[in-house]
Amino acid sequence: MKIIRFSSLLCLGFICIACSTPPSKFGVYQQSDGTIGVHSPKDAKEQEARDVALAECQKLGKRAVTIVEARKTANDRFPMTYIYVCR
Numbered sequence: 001m002k003i004i005r006f007s008s009l010l011c012l013g014f015i016c017i018a019c020s021t022p023p024s025k026f027g028v029y030q031q032s033d034g035t036i037g038v039h040s041p042k043d044a045k046e047q048e049a050r051d052v053a054l055a056e057c058q059k060l061g062k063r064a065v066t067i068v069e070a071r072k073t074a075n076d077r078f079p080m081t082y083i084y085v086c087r
Contacts (some may be wrong), residue, residue: 026052035085039078053084062086
């Protein structure tokens with residue numbers, strides 16, 4: 001009986017791991033002033049960061065984004081940060 005319970009629990013654990021969402025390459029956050037910040041990895045282009053920001057703005061019911069600021073950071077994993085305004 002313990003083997004069946006352990007096997008079913010183990011199987012359920014593997015299913016949960018297999019169905020999980022992989023981590024995004026971009027770090028997306030919403031600032032207190034309503035702008036969207038996107039931390040971009042080394043190999044990404046500005047257009048890819050814009051697409052990620054647009055997807056986040058669409059979740060908020062907005063249709064377009066406008067870039068406000070692009071700056072380099074000291075972070076090795078995310079060397080660029082882009083700030084967008086949802087419109």
